[in-house]
Each structure stands twice: as C-alpha cells, then as structure tokens.
Amino acid sequence: MPAVSKGDGMRGLAVFISDIRNCKSKEAEIKRINKELANIRSKFKGDKALDGYSKKKYVCKLLFIFLLGHDIDFGHMEAVNLLSSNKYTEKQIGYLFISVLVNSNSELIRLINNAIKNDLSSRNPTFMCLALHCIANVGSREMAEAFASEIPRILVAGDTMDSVKQSAALCLLRLYKTSPDLVLMGEWTSRVVHLLNDQHMGVVTAAISLITCLSQKNPDEFKTCVSLAVSRLSRIVSSASTDLQDYTYYFVPAPWLSCKLLRLLQCYPPPEDGAVKGRLVECLETILNKAQEPPKSKKVQHSNAKNAILFEAISLIIHYDSEPNLLVRACNQLGQFLQHRETNLRYLALESMCTLASSEFSHEAVKTHIETVINALKTERDVSVRQRAADLLYAMCDRSNSKQIVAEMLSYLETADYSIREEMVLKVAILAEKYAVDYSWYVDTILNLIRIAGDYVSEEVWYRVIQIVINRDDVQGYAAKTVFEALQAPACHENMVKVGGYILGEFGNLIAGDPRSNPLVQFNLLHSKFHLCSVPTRALLLSAYIKFINLFPETKATIQEVLRCDSQIRNSDVELQQRAVEYLKLSSIASTDVLATVLEEMPPFPERESSILAKLKKKKGPGAVSVAELEDGKRESGELNGGGERGQDAAAMAASNASTPSPSADLLGIRSSVPVSTTPASAGSLLVDVFSEAGPAAPSGAVNDDGFLRDLEQPTETSDPLLVEGSGDSE
Amino acid sequence: MRTLCGSSAANQQLERSWVRLRQGKLRLQKWFVPVSEREKKKVVSDMMMLLLFRQPRTCNFLQWKDLKIVYKRYASLYFCAGLEDQDNELLALEVLHRYVELLDKYFGNVCELDIIFNFEKAYFILDEFLMGGEVLETSKFAVNVSMEQADTLQETVEEYMSKPAY
Numbered sequence: 028m029p030a031v032s033k034g035d036g037m038r039g040l041a042v043f044i045s046d047i048r049n050c051k052s053k054e055a056e057i058k059r060i061n062k063e064l065a066n067i068r069s070k071f072k073g074d075k076a077l078d079g080y081s082k083k084k085y086v087c088k089l090l091f092i093f094l095l096g097h098d099i100d101f102g103h104m105e106a107v108n109l110l111s112s113n114k115y116t117e118k119q120i121g122y123l124f125i126s127v128l129v130n131s132n133s134e135l136i137r138l139i140n141n142a143i144k145n146d147l148s149s150r151n152p153t154f155m156c157l158a159l160h161c162i163a164n165v166g167s168r169e170m171a172e173a174f175a176s177e178i179p180r181i182l183v184a185g186d187t188m189d190s191v192k193q194s195a196a197l198c199l200l201r202l203y204k205t206s207p208d209l210v211l212m213g214e215w216t217s218r219v220v221h222l223l224n225d226q227h228m229g230v231v232t233a234a235i236s237l238i239t240c241l242s243q244k245n246p247d248e249f250k251t252c253v254s255l256a257v258s259r260l261s262r263i264v265s266s267a268s269t270d271l272q273d274y275t276y277y278f279v280p281a282p283w284l285s286c287k288l289l290r291l292l293q294c295y296p297p298p299e300d301g302a303v304k305g306r307l308v309e310c311l312e313t314i315l316n317k318a319q320e321p322p323k324s325k326k327v328q329h330s331n332a333k334n335a336i337l338f339e340a341i342s343l344i345i346h347y348d349s350e351p352n353l354l355v356r357a358c359n360q361l362g363q364f365l366q367h368r369e370t371n372l373r374y375l376a377l378e379s380m381c382t383l384a385s386s387e388f389s390h391e392a393v394k395t396h397i398e399t400v401i402n403a404l405k406t407e408r409d410v411s412v413r414q415r416a417a418d419l420l421y422a423m424c425d426r427s428n429s430k431q432i433v434a435e436m437l438s439y440l441e442t443a444d445y446s447i448r449e450e451m452v453l454k455v456a457i458l459a460e461k462y463a464v465d466y467s468w469y470v471d472t473i474l475n476l477i478r479i480a481g482d483y484v485s486e487e488v489w490y491r492v493i494q495i496v497i498n499r500d501d502v503q504g505y506a507a508k509t510v511f512e513a514l515q516a517p518a519c520h521e522n523m524v525k526v527g528g529y530i531l532g533e534f535g536n537l538i539a540g541d542p543r544s545n546p547l548v549q550f551n552l553l554h555s556k557f558h559l560c561s562v563p564t565r566a567l568l569l570s571a572y573i574k575f576i577n578l579f580p581e582t583k584a585t586i587q588e589v590l591r592c593d594s595q596i597r598n599s600d601v602e603l604q605q606r607a608v609e610y611l612k613l614s615s616i617a618s619t620d621v622l623a624t625v626l627e628e629m630p631p632f633p634e635r636e637s638s639i640l641a642k643l644k645k646k647k648g649p650g651a652v653s654v655a656e657l658e659d660g661k662r663e664s665g666e667l668n669g670g671g672e673r674g675q676d677a678a679a680m681a682a683s684n685a686s687t688p689s690p691s692a693d694l695l696g697i698r699s700s701v702p703v704s705t706t707p708a709s710a711g712s713l714l715v716d717v718f719s720e721a722g723p724a725a726p727s728g729a730v731n732d733d734g735f736l737r738d739l740e741q742p743t744e745t746s747d748p749l750l751v752e753g754s755g756d757s758e
Numbered sequence: 759m760r761t762l763c764g765s766s767a768a769n770q771q772l773e774r775s776w777v778r779l780r781q782g783k784l785r786l787q788k789w790f791v792p793v794s795e796r797e798k799k800k801v802v803s804d805m806m807m808l809l810l811f812r813q814p815r816t817c818n819f820l821q822w823k824d825l826k827i828v829y830k831r832y833a834s835l836y837f838c839a840g841l842e843d844q845d846n847e848l849l850a851l852e853v854l855h856r857y858v859e860l861l862d863k864y865f866g867n868v869c870e871l872d873i874i875f876n877f878e879k880a881y882f883i884l885d886e887f888l889m890g891g892e893v894l895e896t897s898k899f900a901v902n903v904s905m906e907q908a909d910t911l912q913e914t915v916e917e918y919m920s921k922p923a924y
Contacts, residue, residue, distance in 0.1 A: 201890035236892040273897040335848035370817035409816035749832035
C-alpha cells in the first residue's frame with residue numbers, strides 16, 4: 028500500500044494511478060486517460076465552484092497524465108487559482124503544475140507573477156520558498172523582469188530566515204544565468220560575498236554557487252571572496268569528522284561545500300597575498316595527504332565523497348599550474364588511481380591526467396605512466412575508459428614517444444567502436460604529422476589509417492598527406508612505391524585509390540624504372556579499380572590517366588583507347604564525360620611541349636594551417652584543442668618545406684593553460700581552402716563535412732547476447748527497496 | 759547540472775520464441791535548463807538507449823554529445839544526471855545517492871511503487887535538495903524537517919479514507 032500515512036494522499040488520485048497501471052494495453056490506457064480528461068474538463072467547467080481539495084486533486088491528475096507523456100492543454104487557470112489558496116498543499120501542487128507546464132500565455136503570466144509577489148511579501152518562510160522555487164524552475168524573462176530587483180534584497184536582509192536565504196541565492200543564480208542583464212549586483216556585491224562567512228552551512232553552500240557564477244563574469248568585483256573562501260576551506264579540511272554534525276557525509280566533512288569552494292578558487296589565479304597562498308597550499312597538501320590515509324569507512328559513498336574533493340583539488344592545482352611540488356604529487360596520486368580497483372576512479376584519473384599532460388611541470392611525470400595507459404587501452408572492458416585512455420595518449424604524445432603511441436593507437440583503431448573511429452583517425456593523423464621526423468613514417472601511418480579505417484578517413488586527412496608528399500621531394504619516391512604496393516591488395520579502400528591515383532599520377536615516373544612497376548603495370552593497376560569507385564574517384568583517376576600520357580608516352584595508345592570507349596565519352600555523369608572528352612582531345616592535338624606544360628608537376632602548396640585540427644576542434648567543441656596545439660599547427664605548416672627545428676614546443680605548451688577554453692575562434696577564422704588544382708576535385712563542394720556531428724545515436728556495438736536472456740520474467744516495477752543495507756557499489 | 763531523471767530498468771520478456779525488449783518507463787524527470795518538449799523526449803529516449811545497453815561492471819560515467827552523464831542503478835530504477843563540463847562527476851554520483859537516501863528517509867524503505875504513487879512528493883523532495891541544478895541543502899536532517907513540517911499541514915488517515923475515490 029503506498030504511503031498513505033504521510034497524509035495528503037489524494038485518494039482519487041491513487042485510484043486513478045492504479046487504474047492506469049492495471050491497463051493491459053496502450054489503447055486501454057489511452058481510453059482511461061481520455062475518460063478522466065473528459066471528467067476533469069466537465070468538473071472544471073461545471074456550475075459548482077470546486078473546493079480546494081478537489082481542485083488540487085484534479086490538477087494533480089492532469090500533472091500525472093502529462094508526465095506519462097500526453098499533452099495537456101487545459102487546467103492552467105485552475106492551477107493558477109490554487110496559488111492564491113491559503114492551504115500549503117494546494118499552493119504546492121499549483122506551483123508544481125506551473126513549473127512543469129510552463130505556459131507563455133501572457134494573461135496567466137501576469138496572474139502567476141502576482142501570486143508570486145504576494146507569496147514573497149507574505150513573511151511566511153514556507154510560502155516564500157515555494158515562490159522562489161517556482162521562479163527558479165521557470166526562470167523566464169518576464170519573471171526576471173518582475174523579481175530581479177526584489178530577490179537580492181531578500182537575500183541580504185538581516186531578518187530573512189536561513190532557508191529562505193538559501194533559496195533566494197540559487198533563485199538569483201538561475202535568473203542571472205538566463206537574463207544576466209536584468210540582475211544588477213552593484214550595491215549588493217559586498218553583502219553577498221560576506222555570506223561566505225555565514226554560520227549556517229546551508230546558506231554558504233547555496234551562496235557559493237551564486238558567487239562562483241558571478242565571479243566568472245565580473246572577477247574584479249568579487250575578488251575579495253578568495254581569501255574568505257580559503258579560510259572557510261581550511262576550517263573545513265582541518266575539522267574533525269564530528270565537528271560539522273549533519274553536514275558530515277559518511278565521515279567526510281562537508282564534501283559539497285568543499286568542492287564548491289575549490290571550484291570557486293578555480294575562477295581566480297593563485298592568491299597574491301603570501302599568507303592566504305600559504306594557507307591554501309597547506310589545505311591542498313592536507314587533502315592530498317588524506318588520500319593516502321586508510322579510509323574511515325568501507326562504504327563506497329565515503330570514498331566517493333573523499334575522492335570527489337581530491338579530484339577537485341587536483342583540478343585546482345592544475346589550474347594554478349605554478350607549484351611544481353603539488354603538481355608532481357597530483358600526478359603521482361592520479362597514477363595510483365590508474366590502477367585502482369574501481370573503474371570510476373580509473374576513468375576519472377585518465378580524464379584528469381589529460382589536462383595534467385599539457386602542463387610543462389608535470390608533462391614528464393605524466394609520461395612515466397605510458398605503459399599503464401597503453402595497457403588500459405588494450406585491456407579495459409569499458410569502452411568509455413578505453414576512450415579516455417586514447418585521449419590521454421594523444422595528450423601525452425611528444426617527440427620521444429610518438430612512434431610508440433601512434434603504433435598503439437593504430438592497433439586500437441582496428442577494434443575500436445565505430446562511433447569514435449573518426450575522432451581517432453583525426454588524432455592519429457595530427458600526431459603523425461606533428462612528430463614526424465622521417466616523413467616516410469608519416470606516409471606509412473596515413474596509408475595504414477586508410478587501410479584500417481578507410482571509411483572514417485575524412486577528406487582533410489588524405490588531402491593533407493598529398494599536400495605533404497608534394498611539398499617534400501625526399502618522400503615522393505617512397506610514397507609512390509608504398510602506394511603502389513598498397514593498391515595491389517585485393518580489397519583496398521576507395522580512399523586508397525584516390526591517394527594512389529593522385530600520387531602515381533604525379534610521381535609514377537619515380538618508380539617506373541622497376542619492371543614490376545612499369546608504366547603499363549601502374550595504369551592497369553589503377554584501371555582495375557576504376558569500375559569499383561564512385562564518381563569523384565573516377566574523375567580523379569581520369570586526371571591521373573592524362574598525366575600518365577604526359578609522363579609515359581608509350582602508354583598513350585592504351586589510355587586513349589580507354590578514354591575513347593563509350594562508357595567514358597558517353598558517361599551519364601557530366602563531369603566524367605567532360606573530362607574524358609577533353610583529355611582525349613588534349614592528348615591527340617597537343618604537342619609534347621604543350622602537354623608537358625599543362626600537366627607539369629604540381630607546385631608546392633602554400634603554407635597553411637592544418638585543417639585537420641580545425642575539424643577535430645569542431646568535432647569536440649571549443650576547448651578540446653589547446654592553444655598550444657593550434658599554434659603548433661600553424662607553425663608546422665611552415666615546416667612543410669623542410670623548415671627548421673621545433674625548439675619552441677615547450678615554451679608554447681607552458682604558455683598555454685589547457686584547462687581554459689582556447690580563444691581559438693580567430694586563430695582558425697578562415698578554414699583552409701582545398702588546394703587549387705584540377706584534381707582531386709570531388710564533384711560538389713570541397714572540404715565538405717562528410718560525417719555529421721551527431722553523437723552516437725545507436726548504442727555501441729557492445730551488446731552481447733547473454734545480456735538479453737538474463738532476468739527473465741521479472742516484474743516491471745518491483746517493490747524491492749532501492750536502498751539495501753550493506754550493498755556497496757558492486758564492481 | 760542540466761537534468762535529472764529516474765527510469766525503470768527495462769524488462770526483457772521471452773514471448774513465444776523471440777525476445778521482446780520493453781523500454782524503461784520514465785518515472786521522474788527534472789530539467790534545470792529551458793528545453794522544448796520535443797527535445798526533452800529525444801534526449802530522454804537517447805539516454806535510456808545508451809544506459810540500457812551498458813555492460814555490467816562498467817563505470818558510472820558516459821560522455822554523450824557535450825553532456826557528461828552520471829548514472830546509478832538502484833534496484834529497478836536507474837537514476838541519471840546530465841552534467842555540464844565543469845561539474846564534478848563523483849559528487850554527482852553522491853547527489854544521486856543522497857536523493858535516494860532522502861526518499862528513503864521520507865517513505866521508509868522506499869521502492870519504485872512509492873515513487874509512482876507519490877510522484878508529487880518525489881518532486882517536492884527534489885526541490886528541497888536541488889535548485890536550478892545546484893545543491894541547495896546537503897543536510898539530511900534539514901530536508902527531512904522541511905518535509906515533516908509540510909506534512910503536518912496535511913490531513914490525517916481518517917480524513918483521507920473519507921475522501922471520494924474518484
């Protein structure tokens with residue numbers, strides 16, 4: 028029997044819910060609902076004025092129907108009427124209805140705002156809290172206009188009750204987030220900051236969220252909060268577990284408050300005042316020390332709360348990026364977590380280390396864990412953890428370990444989930460290019476990428492490899508040879524054909540001397556793939572053919588034969604037809620000099636930023652690619668022509684703070700355009716985003732069959748208690 | 759925090775010779791940012807699909823689009839929260855736990871049926887605990903006192919039984 032003894036059970040509602048649950052089919056359910064809706068409609072329209080209890084009951088029923096997933100288009104007026112009732116429960120239901128079914132009917136909004144105003148000025152704390160909650164839940168502009176000036180006053184008034192202050196603080200926060208221009212803090216600033224010193228922990232908890240948000244927008248006005256926050260934090264951290272009474276959570280003192288304080292401190296640079304800074308460092312060291320102590324309780328809640336504070340403290344240390352001692356300790360702590368029993372901790376450790384990896388002080392320390400991370404990549408059962416490991420490998424990659432990391436990422440790619448392959452491909456491409464000392468290794472890597480995950484190799488990647496091959500003389504022969512060998516595989520990906528076609532077209536002459544790769548063999552190899560390819564690829568191949576005619580006059584007859592046949596010159600695709608016809612003509616009437624001039628080797632591409640970085644950034648959102656990487660991207664394009672030493676890496680990395688979002692909008696303001704050439708032109712727009720940005724809509728392919736046949740015949744909703752004593756988080 | 763939902767775990771039934779998967783039912787949903795109804799439905803169904811296919815013994819965190827999702831299963835219910843980038847995941851796990859504790863304290867050995875039949879109470883308790891996506895009050899004692907005070911303004915069991923049943 029549901030909790031009737033808790034009072035306020037509306038009997039009609041309970042009966043209705045039972046009826047719905049007993050419906051055997053969707054149609055029966057809809058029928059019952061419609062019957063009820065008709066009943067309620069008639070009651071609302073009826074002559075008799077409904078008493079408060081009935082109104083409350085019907086409004087609640089409507090709410091239930093709405094939450095089941097059906098649309099409700101009436102009842103708002105009755106809900107608004109409930110607001111002006113004096114009975115708490117009726118008000119409560121009225122407010123709940125309005126919060127859930129927000130309505131932009133202006134008439135009602137006026138009435139709602141009126142009711143709220145009455146409640147706010149009623150001096151009854153329970154009513155005031157209800158009103159504040161409603162404002163926070165709805166947070167519309169009209170409400171902001173009506174109440175934005177009132178709420179700060181309530182917040183700082185001396186006679187406001189603590190519970191109301193809490194609600195007021197978070198309500199103001201919500202209004203500020205939605206309509207920042209209407210919330211003017213000017214005169215209230217110092218009083219709000221002073222709330223950090225309040226006796227009541229709940230008030231401090233609520234006020235901090237507000238202050239954190241305000242500090243992010245107006246750091247100067249609120250900077251007095253830093254010292255207050257530090258002293259509050261050190262009081263909590265050094266308190267015994269019994270001091271804070273009800274604010275101790277499983278033997279951890281005030282975890283939420285501690286984390287919020289730490290997050291507030293992340294809005295500011297390290298404090299300049301020596302005493303404050305000293306106290307803060309001491310705090311952080313205490314937190315790090317506590318992590319090494321044996322736990323006070325076996326419950327997972329205790330360790331979660333303790334570790335939540337630890338991770339937040341580590342975030343702060345990373346943000347400051349100025350205390351080498353702390354950074355190294357943080358790194359070691361994370362290193363310990365990398366091999367922890369609990370998957371959650373391994374996941375979070377990998378995530379935190381990513382940000383740690385870009386700090387100059389701890390970069391070396393992070394690299395020492397490379398074996399653990401590679402092991403995680405290979406052996407973790409959870410795909411989200413594997414993905415974090417891949418991210419970390421990407422972040423910790425530098426000259427010394429690039430070959431190893433790229434090799435590991437390539438082998439991971441062979442078995443990776445489809446949803447993350449594209450991102451992995453981009454990352455491997457970026458790393459290969461960035462750390463290539465020997466460009467033949469780069470070419471090998473990209474061709475491997477195409478071989479392993481060809482479908483996910485976007486255009487930017489293979490454009491890039493072609494750009495690089497064209498610009499570097501030393502690798503052209505190697506590229507031609509490798510591509511030739513790769514094309515001989517019985518089933519090779521279309522992207523490979525594109526790359527192969529282009530490179531052989533340009534540099535086939537470099538390997539033509541060898542009888543196994545003489546011109547005719549090369550042509551036959553390419554042409555054998557011709558009919559398997561899509562139109563843009565075929566267009567590219569046709570251009571390669573005309574280049575062959577120029578490079579290898581002995582193949583002219585064969586190739587012209589191909590161009591002349593009907594499937595080319597009468598091809599239904601306009602582009603292909605045009606190319607076939609024009610190339611055929613060109614080859615027949617142009618003298619060798621003219622032909623040589625027209626089909627001269629491609630000149631080196633001008634320096635430009637890597638569009639791959641742009642694509643990765645676009646995929647992951649701003650902040651995913653640190654400033655250092657973008658600057659490196661710019662610099663490395665200057666090396667396409669064999670530029671100088673990359674001595675500025677470390678400085679650039681140190682200069683950037685990876686945890687703040689990179690102001691990258693203007694660095695990559697112009698997307699780099701595709702090389703201007705007759706090939707490779709895909710019909711249609713160039714640099715088109717072939718893959719949409721949608722996240723994994725389908726579940727990853729990790730469904731295994733034994734999962735389905737478990738738990739047969741279990742009831743839909745059980746009456747098992749949700750909290751079972753002694754059940755920890757089963758691993 | 760952007761959203762908090764509770765949904766029943768899916769039920770797999772063997773009917774004749776094929777297996778039918780019934781998607782979980784949403785028991786509780788709270789949105790802390792303005793989102794259109796269509797968007798809400800889509801997000802919920804996507805999240806439920808992701809959760810239902812999670813293997814056992816995996817971690818409680820997921821990355822989905824630009825949201826971090828933290829979830830935990832309690833008996834037949836999944837509770838999940840959609841977090842923004844800067845939110846602390848472990849703490850969110852404890853937020854979910856604290857919420858279930860609050861429900862437990864109020865209902866006494868709470869089970870899914872309690873949440874179905876007293877859905878409005880579940881929302882009221884949530885309101886005492888979270889506001890605008892932030893933690894409002896972490897003291898279990900204080901929240902309980904609030905709820906008790908509200909309840910003293912209610913009627914008694916006798917009055918309840920004398921109410922109409924329609």
